[in-house]
Amino acid sequence: MTTEHLYNELNYVNHSREKRLKYANLVIDNPNLIPKLLDILFMVDDKVSCRAAWVLEFMCGEQLEAIIPHLDAFTKNMHKVHLDPAVRPVAKICEYLTKAYYSKHETKIKAALTPEYKERIIEVCFDYMINDEKIAPKAYAMNTLFLLGTDYNWIHPELALILERDFQMQSSGFKARARHILKKIKN
Template sequence: MIRVTCAIIRNEDNEILIVQRGEKTDHPFKWEFPGGKLRKRETEEECIIREIREELSMEVIICSKSEPVVHDYGHKKIRLIPFLCDTLDELPVLSEHEDFKWIPAETLGSVDFCEADIIVASRYLGMTGNKPAAKNRESETEQSETVDKDLQKMINNMMSMQEAEWVAASAGENPVLFQKLLDYSYSPDRKLAFRASWTLSKVCDKYPELIYPHLEKITEELNGIDNESTQRSFLRILSLTDLQKISERHHGILAEHCFKALNSGFSAIAIKAYSMEIIYKLALIYPGLANELAITINMLQGEVSAAGIVARGRIIMKRIAEISKS
């Protein structure tokens, strides 16, 4: 029997995170609670923390452990150990799954889950007193009095990558919508700021030139942004853009911020990864940064166990070696 852990992850709005399996998996396009198999000499708690970091680059806090679910799929039999977890991270970085959604707990009953996860969801609903929603239930939001409020509501209610990409495509063709996303990214409303900045990063994937006039302001605001999810989106934008578009002074601000994030024991894995990429790009402009980055990565690899950041560090170390040769 295969021992597997999974996490019912709640955000600040008590929404539940679900992830979709890929086409080439044994349950293609089915939804599930994130998690994975136990390794040798690993506790169940250590396993779920590691799996969420590796699969989603998220940090979670374990609140409780539920009764295991034993299920026979025919080709394999599993013992699924569910954990109820909380997180302040809003944006998973998918490394194995096709998609993700944050959904209200009462809608878990209408999700096309893998069979074992159906049992986990049903038990969770019974434990919390939520009643499963009917599959044909309509969930339309009331129309707001102003376009601005409508847009904010739409962004706050986005629950999947496809929805974000649809808004991003619209913003790429609509300067007013693009500016709104940028403005909302600085909002004190943490959820709105995160989802707007996340969508903004999707706009920049397709239309990088739109963000060029705003790069210096984003750089200047980084140190003052206490919303880690928004900061992660901004760092992603900067890691993918042409840093020659900002001034030498802003290069200095950015390098200082990113080294600080790399050396901090409190920075999320994704923030460290994007910071690493940004400093590498700056090292292409200022080769003197390469040695400092190499030292930082070596220290980081000795302290961080997340596979994603270690692998990224190794790749960048190879690139740094090429800079040194030239």
């Protein structure tokens, strides 16, 4: 399947779990499609890039290790993604990667997530926290940053500052997650 053919196929992806899963499984079964999916995801001004993000998120939710050969391309370009429906899945993938990295179970992500990739994730997550993003990317970002703060001792104080500063101006969903994270930071 060419990038153009995949691009056309992504037009059939909608918000339904069924469609996202169908295309995620197509990509899992054909790993050669992952670079093409990333190419479409990083067409950041194109609405179809959002559909690519949804499929990539579902693929990572089903089989996270499939992204390992593409971590460099993903982490190098994820900061370019700016359309709201694409930002949320990118933030979620960062959270998936970080949770797998800090999991008690042995995962291939632990060896694959290099300090350079973690630093890129930290940077994009702080961007999500300080920019005018919706609650979901901020929630995924604060969780990701909290986990990464166990290895980078400067993260927790910075994250706490942002959460406390923005607390009053944010939604109840943000406040609930922020309270939870702040409590964990203080313990």
